[in-house]
Every structure is written in structure tokens, then in C-alpha cells.
Amino acid sequence: MSKLTKDKITESDYESKLRLLQIELVKLQNSLISNQDQILVILEGRDTAGKDGSIKAITEHLSPRETRVVALSKPTEAESNEWYFQRYVAELPKKGEFVLFNRSWYNRAGVERVMGFCTSEEYRTFIETVNDFEAMLKKSGIILMKYYLDISKKEQAARLEARAKDPLKQWKISPVDEQAQKKWSAYSKCRNDMFLTTSTSMTPWTIVRANDKKLAHLNLIRNLLSRVSYPKKNKDLLKADKSIVFEWNGKISDLEK
Template identity: 50%
Template structure:
């Protein structure tokens, strides 16, 4: 990438961030409630993308939620219960860095839930999300995907870079060894939980710079009033695109 291209990308990023700030100002004035769900494979770039999204947003009106594994008490509750208290109030943006969709991916792959619990989740989640929309929430669901080769590279960096050691997890090794299992779980989850009112939007994120910029563009278009959104380019459809069944076989999502 030339210096000119990098400069253009930085300018586009700043403009998208500025538009997102303006969109949040409008949301705070109108009392809008926004929930953004970030999901994806391990090392798909969720943390870095979220940092770009919130970089200039209001600290008071923006919350990023990344819950640890559930306690024994939480495991005895209704599955969605521990997330409900984190949902946005009027004027707030809440970002879930992983969400209830743990039960659609990591839990069944790693044996942390039963097949019945997994099936119940896939059956119930769209109804739960429809209730959120009916209550006035704007719900955005982003699936970040990455190639197996790029994932391996990023996981190795976690192991060897002292500044990235806190990103490492005991589950990292399974991301590669159980790649096909995660792919199967992803495919089933996307197919069964992609709904007209709460659709999945997919992000090809091998190139983090392009991925972050295009996620910001998408969020501006999803959240901002037309007078703000019209000033920002549409996301590159090769990077950010609505989920379709065909994406599972035509190469747009990594297998």
C-alpha cells in the first residue's frame, strides 16, 4: 500500500469516526438504545475493531461488555439472564464482545453445554432478539471471520509477544485443532439465527485495517440519520456483506 493509499484510509477512518460521534450525539438526544454484538473466530480482530469503534465515543454513554465464564449460580439461571442487566438504556450504546452466541459456537464445540442446551438456544435466540427490537433496541450483529492461516499467525503472536500475552487463552490451541468443528457450528448458527429483524452481517478480517474501516462505515449506515450517513462511503461489499446461505460455500466465509 502506498503512502497516498494509507493517508486516504486514515482520512476515511477519521471521517467515519466523526460520523459515528455525531450519530451518538443524535442517539443521546433522542434516547435511542443501540446494542452491537461482535462475534467471530478466535483472533478474528474483535478487540482491535471495538477499540476503533469506541475511540472517540462518549465514555458515559458507551459500554463494552466482555463477560467471563458463568459462575455456578449463573449456570443455573435462564441462559439469557446474565446479559439482560447489561442491555442499553436510553441514549446508550452497548457493545458485547462475545455474547449469548457463545452457546452457538465455543460451548458446543468445547463440550461446555449439552446438545439439548445448544438446540434450545438456536430455537429461542431469534425470539429473544425480536423482543429486544420490539422494546425499542437497535440490534446490530457482526460476525468477524479470518482464514485458518491468518488465525495461526495471530495466535502465535499472542504466545510470543509480551504485549499480547493477556489476549492468550487456554482455548487458543483448540481454535486450530478444532477448526472444522468451529466451522460446522458457525454455519449452523448463522443459518438458524439470521432473521429479518436481527440479521447477521459478515466481515472478512484478514486485513485488519480494511476490516476496521469498513465496520465503521457499516455502523454509521446502520446507526446514523440519513443526513450524517450520506457523507460516508458504503462499506466495501468484499469486506462487509449481509449473511446469505451461499456465503457458506462460495468462499466469502473461510472454511
């Protein structure tokens, strides 16, 4: 994805639009709790693409009792010998819960594959089983949405440099981040393979062009809200920019725009 988003948004305009969307998110959560539904949002993407900021924008005014953010660390030796999905199953939303995965089981299709943290056989097993696994989740009643935040190589380089200079963001720096630019092409190939094999009619991938963080936040939330039912929905607020957020359509060329 090389083309930068041209349209910018002022801070005040962003804050006012975000507030209205966050009110819609509260409406959604009230309905979720009342109906005892379950929502699972998976956020994947390039390093520095803005997953943390997107999650903060979504959860800022939601009830902490019924909202969980899951960001699992490296598996322990015991977990590495378990069924791959086992530790994620323990984090699935309970009735009335809104759960966001900051990275997910798709680590196996991305960073683990690129960095050699899994074997070819482990990767193949994952690809052969993940669609059936997600279909089971959907059939059990879980509302599952998968988002991939993408940025340009130039934008990632700028964000990595800014992160390295910011003493408040030192905790975000990892050896994997340091390889993001060097292994850019490898990550692109794994991303494309992941979309081709795991974007199904039941659990499609939605791509968010995130060079502009503010526009990414607003349009991701609009898309999310437009895909679920809840009372008193203000549909006029939920018209997402399709040049920023769009469902994967099988065309790799569209990822590079």
C-alpha cells in the same frame, strides 16, 4: 474463508479515513443521546479475528458515559443455573446508550458447543429461543446489529503465533485459543449452523472478512453507520466494500471465498 484481501491501505490513508468515520460515529452518538435511543452491537468471530481492535476503532472518541463494552467472563456456578440470557439482559443498553458485546449469548452456539461446555439439550434450547428473544429486544426499541468477523486458517495461525511471542498480549492467550486451529472445522460447522438458524429478516448476521484489520475496521464502521439514521449524515463516506462486509445470504459457499 481462504482468499486473502488483495487491496492494502497505507497507515496514513487508514488514519485519515478512520478519523472521518469516527466523526460520523460522534454525530450518531449525539443523536442517540438526544433521542434516547438504544444501540446494541454484537461482535462475534474467530479467535484473533480482531474484535478488540474493531471495538477500539468504534469507541475511541465516543463519550465513555454513554458507551459501554461488555465482555463477560465465564459464568459463575450460580449464573450457570439461571435462565441463560439473564446475565446478558442486565447488560442491555439503557436509554441513550451505545453498547457493544465482545462476544455474547452466541457463545452457546460457538465455543460452548465446540468445547463441550454445554449439553446438546442446552444448545437446542438456545437455538429454539434466541430468535424470539432478539425479536423482543427489537420490538422494545433496541437497535440490534450482529457482526461476525472471519479470517482464514493461515491468518489465524500467524496471529496466534504473534500473540504468543508478544509479552504485551499474554493476557489474550487462553486454553480455548490454543484449540482454535485444531478445532477449525468444528468451529466452521458451528458458525454455519448459527447463521442458518439465527440470521433472520429482523436480526440478520453481517459477515466481515477480517484478514486485513484496517480494511475490516473501516468497512465495518461504514456498514454500521449506514444502517442507522442521524442528522447530517455524510453518505459519501459510508459506501462499504461488499467483498469485505456483507449480509449473510444463506450460501455457505460464500463464506469460503
